[in-house]
Amino acid sequence: MRWLPCGDAAAIVELDDLAQVLRLHAAVESARSEGRLEGVVDVVPAARTLLLRCTGREALEHGAALVDALHLADDVPLSGQEVTISVRYDGDDLDDVAELLSVDAAEVVRRHTETVWRVAFTGFAPGFGYLVSDDGSAPLEVARRPEARTTVPAGAVGLAGEFTGAYPRSSPGGWQLIGTTETRLWDVDRDPPALLTPGTRVRFEEVR
Amino acid sequence: MTSLHVLSPGTLTTVQDLGRAGHAGLGVAPSGALDPASLRLANRIVGTHEEAPALELTFGGLVLSADGPCVVAVTGAPVTLTVSNEDARTYGCGSAVPVPNGAELSIGPPSGGLRSWLAVRGGLDAPEVLGSASTDLLAGINAPLAEGDVLTVGPPPGEALPSLDGAPLSVPSDDCLTLRVVLGPRHTWFTDDALASLREPWTVDQRSNRVGIRLDGPALERDAEHDGRELPSEGAVAGAVQVASNGLPVLFLADHPVTAGYPVVACVVTEDLPLAAQAVPGQTVRFRPVEGPQLP
Numbered sequence: 001m002r003w004l005p006c007g008d009a010a011a012i013v014e015l016d017d018l019a020q021v022l023r024l025h026a027a028v029e030s031a032r033s034e035g036r037l038e039g040v041v042d043v044v045p046a047a048r049t050l051l052l053r054c055t056g057r058e059a060l061e062h063g064a065a066l067v068d069a070l071h072l073a074d075d076v077p078l079s080g081q082e083v084t085i086s087v088r089y090d091g092d093d094l095d096d097v098a099e100l101l102s103v104d105a106a107e108v109v110r111r112h113t114e115t116v117w118r119v120a121f122t123g124f125a126p127g128f129g130y131l132v133s134d135d136g137s138a139p140l141e142v143a144r145r146p147e148a149r150t151t152v153p154a155g156a157v158g159l160a161g162e163f164t165g166a167y168p169r170s171s172p173g174g175w176q177l178i179g180t181t182e183t184r185l186w187d188v189d190r191d192p193p194a195l196l197t198p199g200t201r202v203r204f205e206e207v208r
Numbered sequence: 209m210t211s212l213h214v215l216s217p218g219t220l221t222t223v224q225d226l227g228r229a230g231h232a233g234l235g236v237a238p239s240g241a242l243d244p245a246s247l248r249l250a251n252r253i254v255g256t257h258e259e260a261p262a263l264e265l266t267f268g269g270l271v272l273s274a275d276g277p278c279v280v281a282v283t284g285a286p287v288t289l290t291v292s293n294e295d296a297r298t299y300g301c302g303s304a305v306p307v308p309n310g311a312e313l314s315i316g317p318p319s320g321g322l323r324s325w326l327a328v329r330g331g332l333d334a335p336e337v338l339g340s341a342s343t344d345l346l347a348g349i350n351a352p353l354a355e356g357d358v359l360t361v362g363p364p365p366g367e368a369l370p371s372l373d374g375a376p377l378s379v380p381s382d383d384c385l386t387l388r389v390v391l392g393p394r395h396t397w398f399t400d401d402a403l404a405s406l407r408e409p410w411t412v413d414q415r416s417n418r419v420g421i422r423l424d425g426p427a428l429e430r431d432a433e434h435d436g437r438e439l440p441s442e443g444a445v446a447g448a449v450q451v452a453s454n455g456l457p458v459l460f461l462a463d464h465p466v467t468a469g470y471p472v473v474a475c476v477v478t479e480d481l482p483l484a485a486q487a488v489p490g491q492t493v494r495f496r497p498v499e500g501p502q503l504p
Contacts, residue, residue, distance in 0.1 A: 001504075003503040003504050004392050004393035004394075004503075005390050005391075005392045005393065005475070005500040005501055005503060006390075006392070006393055006443075006444070006445050006448065006472070006475050007389070007390050007445060007447050007448070007475030007476060007477055007478065008390055008475075008477045008478055008479075008500065008501055009445075009478050009501075010445045010475070011393075011501065011503055012393050012442055012443060041229045041230060041238075042229060042230060042231075042232035042233065042238070042443075043232075043233055044232045044233055044443030044466060044467065045233070045443075046440065046441055046442045046443055046467055047440040047441065047442075048440050048442070049440075049442040049443065050443075051232075051442065051443025051444075051445070053232065053443075053445055056478065057501050060501050060503075061501050061502050061503070064501075064503050064504055065504055068504035121233070122233060122234050122235050123232070123233070123234075123235045123441070123443070123466050123467045124235055124441065124465065124466065124467050125235050125346075125347065125465070125466075126234060126235045126236045126347045126349075127234075127235065128235050144438070161440075169348065174469075188337045188338075188349065192234075193234075193337075193338070194234050194235075197234075198233075
Protein backbone atom coordinates (compact mmCIF):
# COMPACT_ATOMS: atom_id res chain seq x y z
CA MET A 1 0.00 0.00 0.00
CA ARG A 2 1.45 3.36 -1.00
CA TRP A 3 0.35 6.48 0.89
CA LEU A 4 0.20 9.87 -0.85
CA PRO A 5 -0.76 13.17 0.86
CA CYS A 6 -3.73 15.31 -0.18
CA GLY A 7 -2.88 18.45 1.78
CA ASP A 8 -2.45 18.45 5.55
CA ALA A 9 -5.62 16.59 6.56
CA ALA A 10 -6.17 13.90 3.90
CA ALA A 11 -4.30 11.17 2.05
CA ILE A 12 -4.92 8.47 -0.52
CA VAL A 13 -3.61 4.95 -0.25
CA GLU A 14 -2.89 3.16 -3.54
CA LEU A 15 -3.67 -0.53 -3.90
CA ASP A 16 -3.07 -3.12 -6.61
CA ASP A 17 -6.62 -3.57 -7.83
CA LEU A 18 -10.26 -2.82 -7.16
CA ALA A 19 -10.79 -5.99 -5.12
CA GLN A 20 -8.10 -4.85 -2.66
CA VAL A 21 -9.65 -1.39 -2.44
CA LEU A 22 -13.04 -2.84 -1.54
CA ARG A 23 -11.56 -5.23 1.03
CA LEU A 24 -9.64 -2.37 2.68
CA HIS A 25 -12.73 -0.17 2.55
CA ALA A 26 -14.74 -2.87 4.31
CA ALA A 27 -12.04 -3.14 7.00
CA VAL A 28 -11.98 0.66 7.44
CA GLU A 29 -15.77 0.89 7.77
CA SER A 30 -15.67 -1.92 10.31
CA ALA A 31 -13.02 -0.05 12.35
CA ARG A 32 -15.08 3.15 12.14
CA SER A 33 -18.19 1.44 13.42
CA GLU A 34 -16.11 0.26 16.40
CA GLY A 35 -15.14 3.89 17.08
CA ARG A 36 -11.48 3.32 16.25
CA LEU A 37 -11.10 6.03 13.59
CA GLU A 38 -12.76 9.00 15.20
CA GLY A 39 -10.84 11.73 13.39
CA VAL A 40 -11.80 10.36 9.95
CA VAL A 41 -14.53 12.46 8.32
CA ASP A 42 -14.82 10.96 4.84
CA VAL A 43 -13.68 7.73 3.17
CA VAL A 44 -13.78 7.64 -0.63
CA PRO A 45 -13.00 4.38 -2.44
CA ALA A 46 -12.14 4.53 -6.13
CA ALA A 47 -10.82 2.15 -8.77
CA ARG A 48 -7.28 1.82 -7.33
CA THR A 49 -7.25 4.06 -4.25
CA LEU A 50 -8.92 4.83 -0.93
CA LEU A 51 -9.05 8.46 0.28
CA LEU A 52 -9.14 9.31 3.98
CA ARG A 53 -10.15 12.84 4.88
CA CYS A 54 -9.63 13.77 8.53
CA THR A 55 -10.29 16.60 10.94
CA GLY A 56 -6.65 17.73 10.85
CA ARG A 57 -3.01 16.71 10.52
CA GLU A 58 -2.83 14.80 13.80
CA ALA A 59 -6.03 12.87 13.09
CA LEU A 60 -4.70 12.01 9.63
CA GLU A 61 -1.34 10.76 10.90
CA HIS A 62 -3.04 8.66 13.55
CA GLY A 63 -5.74 7.39 11.18
CA ALA A 64 -3.32 6.51 8.37
CA ALA A 65 -1.09 4.54 10.75
CA LEU A 66 -4.10 2.59 12.02
CA VAL A 67 -5.46 1.88 8.52
CA ASP A 68 -2.02 0.81 7.31
CA ALA A 69 -1.99 -1.90 9.98
CA LEU A 70 -5.51 -3.22 9.27
CA HIS A 71 -5.97 -6.67 7.80
CA LEU A 72 -7.96 -6.57 4.59
CA ALA A 73 -11.46 -7.95 5.10
CA ASP A 74 -11.97 -11.41 3.62
CA ASP A 75 -15.30 -10.54 2.03
CA VAL A 76 -16.90 -7.42 0.82
CA PRO A 77 -20.37 -7.13 2.34
CA LEU A 78 -23.32 -6.99 -0.04
CA SER A 79 -26.07 -4.55 0.88
CA GLY A 80 -28.73 -7.17 0.26
CA GLN A 81 -30.55 -4.75 -2.01
CA GLU A 82 -31.35 -5.60 -5.59
CA VAL A 83 -32.35 -3.07 -8.19
CA THR A 84 -33.54 -3.40 -11.78
CA ILE A 85 -32.91 -0.54 -14.15
CA SER A 86 -34.84 -0.24 -17.43
CA VAL A 87 -32.76 0.90 -20.38
CA ARG A 88 -33.52 1.97 -23.91
CA TYR A 89 -30.42 0.80 -25.78
CA ASP A 90 -30.12 3.78 -28.09
CA GLY A 91 -26.74 5.15 -27.03
CA ASP A 92 -24.57 7.10 -29.50
CA ASP A 93 -21.59 4.81 -28.88
CA LEU A 94 -23.37 1.43 -29.03
CA ASP A 95 -21.98 0.61 -32.47
CA ASP A 96 -18.46 1.76 -31.52
CA VAL A 97 -18.55 -0.48 -28.46
CA ALA A 98 -19.72 -3.43 -30.56
CA GLU A 99 -16.81 -2.85 -32.93
CA LEU A 100 -14.27 -2.53 -30.10
CA LEU A 101 -15.44 -5.90 -28.76
CA SER A 102 -15.72 -7.48 -32.24
CA VAL A 103 -19.40 -8.36 -31.74
CA ASP A 104 -22.70 -6.88 -32.93
CA ALA A 105 -24.86 -4.36 -31.05
CA ALA A 106 -27.39 -7.03 -30.06
CA GLU A 107 -24.62 -8.98 -28.31
CA VAL A 108 -23.55 -5.85 -26.37
CA VAL A 109 -27.15 -5.46 -25.18
CA ARG A 110 -27.38 -9.16 -24.34
CA ARG A 111 -24.21 -9.07 -22.24
CA HIS A 112 -25.36 -5.90 -20.43
CA THR A 113 -28.78 -7.33 -19.57
CA GLU A 114 -27.66 -10.87 -18.73
CA THR A 115 -24.83 -9.86 -16.38
CA VAL A 116 -25.52 -9.51 -12.68
CA TRP A 117 -23.79 -6.28 -11.71
CA ARG A 118 -22.82 -4.99 -8.27
CA VAL A 119 -22.19 -1.42 -7.07
CA ALA A 120 -18.45 -1.36 -6.24
CA PHE A 121 -18.42 2.23 -5.00
CA THR A 122 -20.12 5.54 -5.64
CA GLY A 123 -18.75 9.00 -6.34
CA PHE A 124 -18.14 11.39 -9.22
CA ALA A 125 -21.62 12.87 -8.68
CA PRO A 126 -24.50 12.28 -6.24
CA GLY A 127 -26.29 9.08 -7.25
CA PHE A 128 -23.54 7.85 -9.55
CA GLY A 129 -22.51 4.24 -8.94
CA TYR A 130 -19.55 2.39 -10.46
CA LEU A 131 -20.86 -1.12 -11.26
CA VAL A 132 -18.72 -4.20 -11.84
CA SER A 133 -19.85 -7.68 -12.83
CA ASP A 134 -20.63 -9.67 -9.71
CA ASP A 135 -18.60 -12.66 -10.85
CA GLY A 136 -15.58 -10.55 -11.78
CA SER A 137 -15.82 -11.46 -15.47
CA ALA A 138 -15.77 -7.91 -17.02
CA PRO A 139 -17.91 -8.85 -20.06
CA LEU A 140 -17.93 -5.36 -21.58
CA GLU A 141 -14.49 -3.96 -20.94
CA VAL A 142 -13.79 -0.97 -23.22
CA ALA A 143 -11.68 2.19 -22.97
CA ARG A 144 -13.32 5.56 -22.35
CA ARG A 145 -13.99 7.88 -25.27
CA PRO A 146 -10.74 9.56 -26.46
CA GLU A 147 -12.38 12.92 -25.76
CA ALA A 148 -14.96 13.60 -23.06
CA ARG A 149 -18.30 15.08 -24.11
CA THR A 150 -19.04 18.46 -22.52
CA THR A 151 -22.62 17.33 -21.96
CA VAL A 152 -23.88 13.83 -21.35
CA PRO A 153 -27.67 13.68 -20.98
CA ALA A 154 -29.24 12.80 -17.63
CA GLY A 155 -29.99 9.06 -17.49
CA ALA A 156 -27.28 8.11 -19.99
CA VAL A 157 -26.00 4.57 -19.41
CA GLY A 158 -22.35 4.00 -20.23
CA LEU A 159 -19.25 1.84 -20.07
CA ALA A 160 -15.62 2.59 -19.18
CA GLY A 161 -12.92 0.08 -18.30
CA GLU A 162 -14.37 -2.69 -16.15
CA PHE A 163 -17.35 -0.51 -15.14
CA THR A 164 -20.84 0.31 -16.23
CA GLY A 165 -22.85 3.18 -14.78
CA ALA A 166 -25.58 5.73 -15.38
CA TYR A 167 -25.37 9.52 -15.18
CA PRO A 168 -27.91 10.82 -12.61
CA ARG A 169 -27.96 14.27 -14.18
CA SER A 170 -26.52 16.01 -17.18
CA SER A 171 -22.77 16.60 -16.78
CA PRO A 172 -19.51 16.34 -18.74
CA GLY A 173 -18.50 12.72 -19.26
CA GLY A 174 -16.09 10.45 -21.08
CA TRP A 175 -17.84 7.08 -20.90
CA GLN A 176 -19.08 5.09 -23.92
CA LEU A 177 -22.84 5.66 -24.03
CA ILE A 178 -24.96 2.60 -24.85
CA GLY A 179 -28.42 3.63 -23.67
CA THR A 180 -30.72 5.79 -21.58
CA THR A 181 -32.74 5.15 -18.43
CA GLU A 182 -35.71 7.03 -16.97
CA THR A 183 -35.01 5.61 -13.49
CA ARG A 184 -34.36 8.29 -10.85
CA LEU A 185 -30.91 7.58 -9.54
CA TRP A 186 -30.81 10.50 -7.12
CA ASP A 187 -33.79 11.85 -5.21
CA VAL A 188 -33.22 14.06 -2.18
CA ASP A 189 -36.70 13.22 -0.89
CA ARG A 190 -35.99 9.48 -0.87
CA ASP A 191 -34.11 7.71 1.96
CA PRO A 192 -31.36 6.97 1.03
CA PRO A 193 -31.30 9.57 -1.77
CA ALA A 194 -29.06 7.38 -3.93
CA LEU A 195 -30.68 4.36 -5.59
CA LEU A 196 -27.31 2.69 -6.09
CA THR A 197 -25.43 2.17 -2.83
CA PRO A 198 -22.25 0.12 -2.44
CA GLY A 199 -22.91 -3.63 -2.42
CA THR A 200 -26.29 -3.39 -4.18
CA ARG A 201 -26.87 -5.91 -6.99
CA VAL A 202 -28.13 -4.44 -10.24
CA ARG A 203 -29.77 -5.92 -13.35
CA PHE A 204 -30.54 -4.01 -16.50
CA GLU A 205 -33.62 -4.79 -18.58
CA GLU A 206 -34.23 -3.66 -22.12
CA VAL A 207 -37.23 -1.50 -22.93
CA ARG A 208 -38.03 -0.21 -26.39
CA MET B 209 -42.10 34.69 12.79
CA THR B 210 -39.91 37.11 10.84
CA SER B 211 -39.28 36.52 7.18
CA LEU B 212 -36.88 38.20 4.77
CA HIS B 213 -38.01 38.85 1.20
CA VAL B 214 -35.33 38.87 -1.48
CA LEU B 215 -35.66 42.05 -3.54
CA SER B 216 -32.34 41.48 -5.27
CA PRO B 217 -30.08 38.42 -4.85
CA GLY B 218 -26.83 40.28 -5.59
CA THR B 219 -24.12 38.66 -7.70
CA LEU B 220 -24.50 35.24 -6.06
CA THR B 221 -25.94 34.59 -2.62
CA THR B 222 -26.42 31.12 -1.20
CA VAL B 223 -27.62 29.69 2.09
CA GLN B 224 -24.68 28.02 3.85
CA ASP B 225 -24.01 26.38 7.16
CA LEU B 226 -20.99 24.23 8.03
CA GLY B 227 -21.80 21.75 5.29
CA ARG B 228 -22.55 18.05 4.99
CA ALA B 229 -19.25 16.28 5.64
CA GLY B 230 -19.30 12.49 5.61
CA HIS B 231 -21.13 11.80 2.34
CA ALA B 232 -18.19 11.97 -0.06
CA GLY B 233 -18.46 8.20 -0.44
CA LEU B 234 -21.84 8.85 -2.12
CA GLY B 235 -20.44 11.49 -4.45
CA VAL B 236 -21.70 14.42 -2.37
CA ALA B 237 -19.14 17.13 -1.55
CA PRO B 238 -18.92 18.63 1.96
CA SER B 239 -20.03 22.08 0.66
CA GLY B 240 -20.61 24.64 3.46
CA ALA B 241 -19.37 28.19 4.00
CA LEU B 242 -16.03 28.81 2.29
CA ASP B 243 -14.79 30.45 5.50
CA PRO B 244 -16.32 28.45 8.35
CA ALA B 245 -14.72 30.67 11.02
CA SER B 246 -16.36 33.79 9.53
CA LEU B 247 -19.75 32.10 9.51
CA ARG B 248 -19.34 31.00 13.13
CA LEU B 249 -18.30 34.52 14.16
CA ALA B 250 -21.25 36.17 12.39
CA ASN B 251 -23.61 33.79 14.23
CA ARG B 252 -21.92 34.47 17.57
CA ILE B 253 -22.24 38.23 17.09
CA VAL B 254 -26.03 37.83 16.81
CA GLY B 255 -26.10 35.47 19.80
CA THR B 256 -27.08 32.47 17.70
CA HIS B 257 -25.87 28.84 17.56
CA GLU B 258 -22.59 28.90 15.59
CA GLU B 259 -23.65 26.29 13.06
CA ALA B 260 -26.94 27.97 12.14
CA PRO B 261 -27.60 28.54 8.43
CA ALA B 262 -26.63 31.99 7.19
CA LEU B 263 -26.08 33.68 3.83
CA GLU B 264 -22.85 33.61 1.85
CA LEU B 265 -22.62 36.70 -0.35
CA THR B 266 -20.37 36.89 -3.39
CA PHE B 267 -19.46 40.50 -4.13
CA GLY B 268 -22.35 41.90 -2.01
CA GLY B 269 -25.34 43.42 -3.77
CA LEU B 270 -28.04 41.63 -1.76
CA VAL B 271 -31.24 43.57 -0.99
CA LEU B 272 -33.76 42.18 1.53
CA SER B 273 -37.04 43.46 2.93
CA ALA B 274 -37.85 42.53 6.55
CA ASP B 275 -41.32 41.24 7.33
CA GLY B 276 -40.91 41.40 11.09
CA PRO B 277 -37.94 42.78 13.05
CA CYS B 278 -34.57 41.05 13.03
CA VAL B 279 -30.90 41.48 13.92
CA VAL B 280 -28.10 40.71 11.46
CA ALA B 281 -24.30 40.77 11.36
CA VAL B 282 -21.84 40.47 8.49
CA THR B 283 -18.27 39.15 8.51
CA GLY B 284 -15.71 38.41 5.79
CA ALA B 285 -15.05 40.89 2.99
CA PRO B 286 -15.93 44.38 4.31
CA VAL B 287 -19.25 45.73 3.01
CA THR B 288 -21.58 48.58 4.00
CA LEU B 289 -25.06 47.68 5.26
CA THR B 290 -27.82 50.24 4.69
CA VAL B 291 -31.05 49.89 6.68
CA SER B 292 -33.83 52.04 5.18
CA ASN B 293 -37.10 52.69 6.94
CA GLU B 294 -38.34 56.25 7.16
CA ASP B 295 -34.65 57.20 7.09
CA ALA B 296 -31.50 55.36 6.12
CA ARG B 297 -28.72 54.30 8.48
CA THR B 298 -25.44 52.73 7.45
CA TYR B 299 -23.43 50.13 9.35
CA GLY B 300 -20.20 48.22 8.89
CA CYS B 301 -19.26 44.60 9.45
CA GLY B 302 -18.56 42.84 12.69
CA SER B 303 -21.43 44.15 14.82
CA ALA B 304 -25.10 43.38 15.45
CA VAL B 305 -27.35 45.51 13.22
CA PRO B 306 -31.06 45.96 14.06
CA VAL B 307 -33.43 45.76 11.08
CA PRO B 308 -36.93 46.99 12.05
CA ASN B 309 -40.18 45.52 10.68
CA GLY B 310 -40.79 46.75 7.13
CA ALA B 311 -37.24 48.05 6.64
CA GLU B 312 -35.10 47.36 3.59
CA LEU B 313 -31.56 46.01 4.14
CA SER B 314 -29.13 46.67 1.32
CA ILE B 315 -25.56 45.31 1.18
CA GLY B 316 -22.98 47.16 -0.91
CA PRO B 317 -20.02 45.64 -2.80
CA PRO B 318 -16.92 44.75 -0.76
CA SER B 319 -14.07 47.25 -0.59
CA GLY B 320 -11.64 44.31 -0.61
CA GLY B 321 -11.99 40.56 -1.09
CA LEU B 322 -14.96 38.69 -2.50
CA ARG B 323 -17.16 36.87 -0.01
CA SER B 324 -19.07 37.93 3.10
CA TRP B 325 -21.28 36.00 5.53
CA LEU B 326 -24.56 37.45 6.81
CA ALA B 327 -26.03 35.82 9.91
CA VAL B 328 -29.50 36.51 11.30
CA ARG B 329 -30.35 36.23 14.99
CA GLY B 330 -32.28 32.98 15.32
CA GLY B 331 -30.67 31.51 12.20
CA LEU B 332 -32.30 30.86 8.85
CA ASP B 333 -34.95 28.15 8.82
CA ALA B 334 -33.88 26.49 5.56
CA PRO B 335 -34.61 22.99 4.15
CA GLU B 336 -31.95 20.40 4.92
CA VAL B 337 -30.56 17.78 2.58
CA LEU B 338 -28.35 15.10 4.13
CA GLY B 339 -28.23 17.05 7.37
CA SER B 340 -27.26 20.47 5.99
CA ALA B 341 -28.98 23.53 4.52
CA SER B 342 -25.91 24.35 2.41
CA THR B 343 -26.34 25.05 -1.28
CA ASP B 344 -24.08 22.90 -3.47
CA LEU B 345 -23.77 24.43 -6.93
CA LEU B 346 -22.23 21.34 -8.55
CA ALA B 347 -24.58 18.72 -7.11
CA GLY B 348 -27.60 21.00 -7.55
CA ILE B 349 -28.59 20.70 -3.89
CA ASN B 350 -30.76 23.73 -3.06
CA ALA B 351 -30.43 26.80 -5.27
CA PRO B 352 -28.89 30.27 -5.05
CA LEU B 353 -31.17 33.09 -3.90
CA ALA B 354 -33.48 34.59 -6.54
CA GLU B 355 -35.66 37.68 -6.55
CA GLY B 356 -38.94 36.89 -4.84
CA ASP B 357 -37.56 34.20 -2.52
CA VAL B 358 -38.73 34.34 1.08
CA LEU B 359 -36.33 33.31 3.87
CA THR B 360 -37.81 32.29 7.20
CA VAL B 361 -35.92 33.37 10.31
CA GLY B 362 -35.83 31.00 13.28
CA PRO B 363 -37.18 32.00 16.69
CA PRO B 364 -34.92 34.32 18.72
CA PRO B 365 -32.65 32.33 21.03
CA GLY B 366 -33.03 32.51 24.81
CA GLU B 367 -29.69 34.24 25.49
CA ALA B 368 -29.27 37.99 25.18
CA LEU B 369 -27.20 39.53 22.41
CA PRO B 370 -23.54 39.63 23.37
CA SER B 371 -22.57 43.17 24.34
CA LEU B 372 -19.96 43.90 21.74
CA ASP B 373 -19.13 47.13 19.96
CA GLY B 374 -17.58 45.38 17.03
CA ALA B 375 -15.53 42.27 16.39
CA PRO B 376 -12.12 42.98 14.86
CA LEU B 377 -12.10 41.60 11.32
CA SER B 378 -9.12 41.13 9.03
CA VAL B 379 -9.41 42.86 5.68
CA PRO B 380 -8.66 40.70 2.63
CA SER B 381 -5.62 41.87 0.72
CA ASP B 382 -5.59 42.64 -3.00
CA ASP B 383 -1.91 41.74 -3.28
CA CYS B 384 -0.79 38.38 -4.65
CA LEU B 385 -2.21 35.78 -2.23
CA THR B 386 0.25 33.16 -1.02
CA LEU B 387 -1.36 29.80 -0.33
CA ARG B 388 0.60 27.08 1.43
CA VAL B 389 0.39 23.67 -0.24
CA VAL B 390 1.56 20.12 0.31
CA LEU B 391 2.87 18.72 -2.98
CA GLY B 392 0.99 15.64 -4.20
CA PRO B 393 -0.63 13.24 -4.57
CA ARG B 394 0.45 13.35 -8.23
CA HIS B 395 3.27 15.93 -8.30
CA THR B 396 5.57 13.27 -9.78
CA TRP B 397 3.52 13.49 -12.98
CA PHE B 398 5.00 16.96 -13.66
CA THR B 399 8.39 18.36 -14.65
CA ASP B 400 10.61 20.19 -12.15
CA ASP B 401 10.00 23.40 -14.09
CA ALA B 402 6.25 22.91 -13.73
CA LEU B 403 6.60 22.44 -9.97
CA ALA B 404 8.80 25.54 -9.74
CA SER B 405 6.16 27.57 -11.62
CA LEU B 406 3.65 26.90 -8.82
CA ARG B 407 5.58 29.48 -6.78
CA GLU B 408 5.01 32.15 -9.47
CA PRO B 409 1.83 34.30 -9.65
CA TRP B 410 -1.27 32.77 -11.30
CA THR B 411 -4.23 34.92 -12.29
CA VAL B 412 -7.74 34.16 -11.02
CA ASP B 413 -10.05 33.68 -13.99
CA GLN B 414 -13.62 35.09 -14.13
CA ARG B 415 -15.02 31.60 -14.58
CA SER B 416 -14.42 30.70 -10.92
CA ASN B 417 -17.00 29.84 -8.28
CA ARG B 418 -17.66 27.62 -5.22
CA VAL B 419 -16.75 24.56 -7.27
CA GLY B 420 -13.27 25.80 -8.08
CA ILE B 421 -10.99 28.68 -8.97
CA ARG B 422 -9.65 28.55 -12.52
CA LEU B 423 -6.11 29.91 -12.79
CA ASP B 424 -4.35 31.36 -15.81
CA GLY B 425 -0.64 31.06 -16.32
CA PRO B 426 1.97 28.93 -18.12
CA ALA B 427 0.71 25.40 -18.81
CA LEU B 428 2.07 22.83 -16.34
CA GLU B 429 3.91 20.20 -18.34
CA ARG B 430 3.91 16.51 -17.55
CA ASP B 431 7.16 14.60 -17.47
CA ALA B 432 7.92 12.16 -20.28
CA GLU B 433 6.82 9.09 -18.29
CA HIS B 434 3.32 10.50 -17.67
CA ASP B 435 2.64 12.37 -20.87
CA GLY B 436 -0.67 11.18 -22.35
CA ARG B 437 -1.38 8.77 -19.48
CA GLU B 438 -4.88 8.40 -18.05
CA LEU B 439 -5.35 8.51 -14.30
CA PRO B 440 -8.05 6.23 -12.86
CA SER B 441 -10.35 8.64 -11.00
CA GLU B 442 -9.47 9.01 -7.33
CA GLY B 443 -10.87 10.86 -4.33
CA ALA B 444 -10.13 14.59 -4.13
CA VAL B 445 -10.48 17.25 -1.42
CA ALA B 446 -11.17 20.97 -1.25
CA GLY B 447 -7.84 22.71 -1.81
CA ALA B 448 -6.74 20.23 -4.48
CA VAL B 449 -5.00 21.86 -7.44
CA GLN B 450 -6.10 19.69 -10.37
CA VAL B 451 -4.29 20.06 -13.68
CA ALA B 452 -6.51 19.55 -16.73
CA SER B 453 -5.21 18.17 -20.02
CA ASN B 454 -4.52 21.76 -21.18
CA GLY B 455 -2.02 22.15 -18.31
CA LEU B 456 -3.99 24.83 -16.46
CA PRO B 457 -4.71 24.42 -12.75
CA VAL B 458 -8.13 24.50 -11.07
CA LEU B 459 -8.17 24.99 -7.28
CA PHE B 460 -11.05 22.96 -5.85
CA LEU B 461 -13.33 24.68 -3.32
CA ALA B 462 -16.15 23.33 -1.16
CA ASP B 463 -18.53 22.21 -3.96
CA HIS B 464 -15.74 20.32 -5.76
CA PRO B 465 -16.21 17.05 -7.67
CA VAL B 466 -15.58 14.28 -5.16
CA THR B 467 -13.36 12.30 -7.51
CA ALA B 468 -10.74 13.76 -9.87
CA GLY B 469 -9.98 12.23 -13.24
CA TYR B 470 -6.92 14.42 -13.80
CA PRO B 471 -3.74 14.57 -11.69
CA VAL B 472 -3.72 16.78 -8.61
CA VAL B 473 -0.27 18.40 -8.33
CA ALA B 474 -0.67 19.88 -4.83
CA CYS B 475 -3.29 20.63 -2.15
CA VAL B 476 -3.75 23.88 -0.24
CA VAL B 477 -3.52 23.41 3.54
CA THR B 478 -6.81 23.65 5.45
CA GLU B 479 -5.86 26.88 7.21
CA ASP B 480 -5.31 28.77 3.94
CA LEU B 481 -8.57 27.79 2.21
CA PRO B 482 -10.48 30.83 3.58
CA LEU B 483 -7.82 33.06 1.94
CA ALA B 484 -8.60 31.41 -1.40
CA ALA B 485 -12.29 32.19 -0.82
CA GLN B 486 -11.47 35.91 -1.00
CA ALA B 487 -9.54 35.81 -4.30
CA VAL B 488 -11.12 38.23 -6.76
CA PRO B 489 -11.02 37.60 -10.55
CA GLY B 490 -7.94 39.36 -11.85
CA GLN B 491 -6.07 38.99 -8.57
CA THR B 492 -2.98 36.77 -8.46
CA VAL B 493 -2.30 33.73 -6.34
CA ARG B 494 0.91 31.75 -5.78
CA PHE B 495 1.62 28.48 -4.00
CA ARG B 496 4.26 27.86 -1.36
CA PRO B 497 5.10 24.18 -0.75
CA VAL B 498 5.36 23.22 2.92
CA GLU B 499 6.11 19.94 4.66
CA GLY B 500 3.34 17.38 4.47
CA PRO B 501 1.91 15.03 7.10
CA GLN B 502 3.84 11.96 8.32
CA LEU B 503 2.40 9.00 6.46
CA PRO B 504 3.27 5.27 6.61
